Amino acid sequence: MLVPEWRPALAAAHDAALDWLEGLPDRSVGPDVDYDAMYAALSEPMPEAGVPAERVISELAATLKPGLMAFNHGRFFGWVIGGAMPAGVAADxxxxxxxxxxxxxxxxxxxxxxxxxxxxxxxxxxxxxxxxxxxxxxxxxxxxxxxxxxxxxxxxxxxxxxxxxxxxxxxxxxxxxxxxxxxxxxxxxxxxxxxxxxxxxxxxxxxxxxxxxxxxxxxxxxxxxxxxxxxxxxxxxxxxxxxxxxxxxxxxxxxxxxxxxxxxxxxxxxxxxxxxxxxxxxxxxxxxxxxxxxxxxxxxxxxxxxxxxxxxxxxxxxxxxxxxxxxxxxxxxxxxxxxxxxxxxxxxxxxxxxxxRSLGREGVAEIAERDCEMAQLLAEGVRMIPGAEVCNHVELNQVLVRLHDPAGLDDDAHTRAALARLQASGVAFPSGTTFRGRAAIRFSIVNWATDESDIAETLEALADAHARWG
Ligand SMILES: Cc1ncc(COP(=O)(O)O)c(C=O)c1O
Incomplete structure (x- = not known):
């Protein structure tokens, strides 16, 4: 039987995974580059000869890093997406x-x-x-x-x-x-x-x-x-x-x-x-x-x-x-x-x-309860921002926000523009929707890592995105 060398490739993956995971708190939540840049970075003719596995892995990690979304960041609030935890990642x-x-x-x-x-x-x-x-x-x-x-x-x-x-x-x-x-x-x-x-x-x-x-x-x-x-x-x-x-x-x-x-x-x-x-x-x-x-x-x-x-x-x-x-x-x-x-x-x-097994019932419950508390905290903070409206009754972990155009012209356009500014800021990443015909920003708080400081930073960035209109 041919025995491949496992260690170099797995060690490269281990290093790259830790580089990604441990760097999360300090990076922008959204990707730094877009699809076209990623496609250009990856595009090359189908290789005729193979490349050593270790090099494949380390180059792959380095190339993709700027194009990755930090889903398991405490200020990722898009769609409905949790963040992986240590036991789950290691088990995978x-x-x-x-x-x-x-x-x-x-x-x-x-x-x-x-x-x-x-x-x-x-x-x-x-x-x-x-x-x-x-x-x-x-x-x-x-x-x-x-x-x-x-x-x-x-x-x-x-x-x-x-x-x-x-x-x-x-x-x-x-x-x-x-x-x-x-x-x-x-x-x-x-x-x-x-x-x-x-x-x-x-x-x-x-x-x-x-x-x-x-x-x-x-x-x-x-x-x-x-x-x-x-x-x-x-x-x-x-x-x-x-x-x-x-x-x-x-x-x-x-x-x-x-x-x-x-x-x-x-x-x-x-x-x-x-x-x-x-x-x-x-x-x-x-x-x-x-x-x-x-x-x-x-x-x-x-x-x-x-x-x-x-x-x-x-x-x-x-x-x-x-x-x-x-x-x-x-x-x-x-x-x-x-x-x-x-x-x-x-x-x-x-x-x-x-x-x-790593969380136990208590741990699962604690995440759910904390996320609901964070949703309430976020909603309270949003209500304090002049011109910002919480559009839903926050009964779980979702907060729907609409921003009124300070110029009084177009709330839909203003809400969507503020969302784009907030995402581009790298501070927080909610996603958008149209609810009952009106544009809104969705904050979905599903992540185990989200805490009070994340909510405070998000509110500041939201207020800023709302203020920089026109
Ligand atoms: C209520 C509901 N059902 C189903 C789905 C689909 O889930 P998945 O993307 O895991 O297939 C979603 C996704 O957000 C959802 O919110």
Whole structure:
């Protein structure tokens, strides 16, 4: 067997990773150069001869450094993105080194057992039905897809149709209902599953973008046959949490009449259930049939870790399982391949296991509680800036800000220009949106590293970006 030299390349990666991570507090949050500069820096003809691995790694790290976004910086507030922590990053290195194809328990007992234990921990931490099945997928997009595939199979089976065997042609129509502010990944999952994004029924939301249960009850009265209701625990702009208990009651009232499934997209908020302080905000979530969340958001694992959880294990299994004569035959152990859309994949639950073990419930809860406190602090500070408005009720970790044009001309243009100035300052990196037709700046506080000093610096930079108008 050829034995490569591991040490030089891994040592180069180790040095470059520490250079990046330890340098984070002192660098600009956003990238220093743009895509074109990065493309030019990387572009060269496909190499004919190979380059020593150590040189590849050290040159790669040096070239990419100015074009990297500091996602795991305490003042990164864009989209909804957590920052990786030491145990998770180190575990992810091991995942690459171990190179386990995490599909079957027999050839990969170590990482398969680790997935099973991590799944049990998550059900306990999130206080969801302990017999639920769990899949570790790339992100919440795929987690929504997996949950809705199980939902589609179950509601159609109850209507006498086997969608896994017979497909959708000729099947009874399945109607998907979701709040006005449902995340776009739910629509995409509906599209991929052949349920028709345009056929979705939109349910009216309140001022903080939460689905109104009374509106859901009304909408359900107009729909016959199998139904999937998609609720949300954490709206992308406002952080609004749908009234999950009331929604579950509306769904329960319909169940005796027709096949009905309740899914909760908890990509943003579900880890809040780890905190005894925050958990009441999510009361009723445990009554749903499926849940999606992202470890790479509020649990602060490295990227590539969404989680799909399904109460009805059989529906989940039927939607995702795969068997072939050339593979080890199913045994008593949990095979990851039964729950995921992928066949071959990396052992992504390892970073979740390591992060959960290093933080414990207390650590997960502390991050969630601190981020919510930081969101309140930021909102209070924004309200003190003349001409700045907090547009949402800050019930979780999202703060939506609009800046009024001091010249009284164009608030949208002024807000967007101030956002661009703030991002370019390198001090903080929120992202933008249009909420109810008005431009706004979104501060999403998901990071374990964000503290009071980050909020103070961000407020100063925001006030400055707002003041330098015209
Ligand atoms: C509510 C919600 N659902 C789903 C997603 C998709 O998550 P991912 O990017 O991990 O696929 C997001 C992303 O921000 C989200 O906010």
């Amino acid at each position: 290195w091991l995942v690459a080194a171990w190179d386990q194809n995490t599909a079957m328990a027999e050839p990969t007992p170590g990482v398969s057992a680790l997935e099973a234990v991590t799944a049990e921990w998550l059900l306990e931490l999130l206080d969801l039905p302990r017999t639920s099945s769990v899949a570790f997928v790339t992100g919440a997009q795929v987690a929504n897809l997996v949950c809705l595939a199980a939902a589609r199979g179950r509601v159609l089976a109850e209507a006498g149709w086997d969608v896994e065997a017979d497909g959708l042609v000729g099947a009874p129509p399945v109607t998907v209902l979701a709040g006005e502010f449902v995340h776009h990944t739910v629509g995409k999952a509906v599209r991929i599953l052949g349920l028709g994004e345009r056929r979705m029924v939109e349910v009216e939301a309140d001022a903080n973008a939460r689905m109104r249960p009374e509106a859901l009850a009304e909408a359900l009265m107009t729909v016959e046959g199998p139904v999937i209701v998609c609720a949300q625990a954490g709206e992308i702009a406002t952080g609004g949490i749908d009234p999950l208990g009331a929604i579950a009651s509306v769904v329960d009232a319909r169940r005796p009449d027709a096949p009905t499934w309740l899914h909760v997209d908890g990509a943003i908020g579900l880890f809040g259930r780890a905190s005894r302080v925050l958990a009441p905000k999510f009361a009723g979530a445990e009554r749903a049939d499926s849940w999606c969340t992202d470890a790479h958001k509020w649990l602060n694992t490295p990227y590539d870790c969404g989680i799909a959880i399904v109460r009805d294990r059989e529906a989940h299994h039927r939607a995702m399982t795969l068997h072939a004569s050339y593979l080890p035959q199913p045994g008593a152990a949990r095979d990851p391949i039964d729950w995921n859309p992928e066949m071959s994949r990396r052992a992504r639950a390892t970073a979740v296991y390591a992060t959960l």
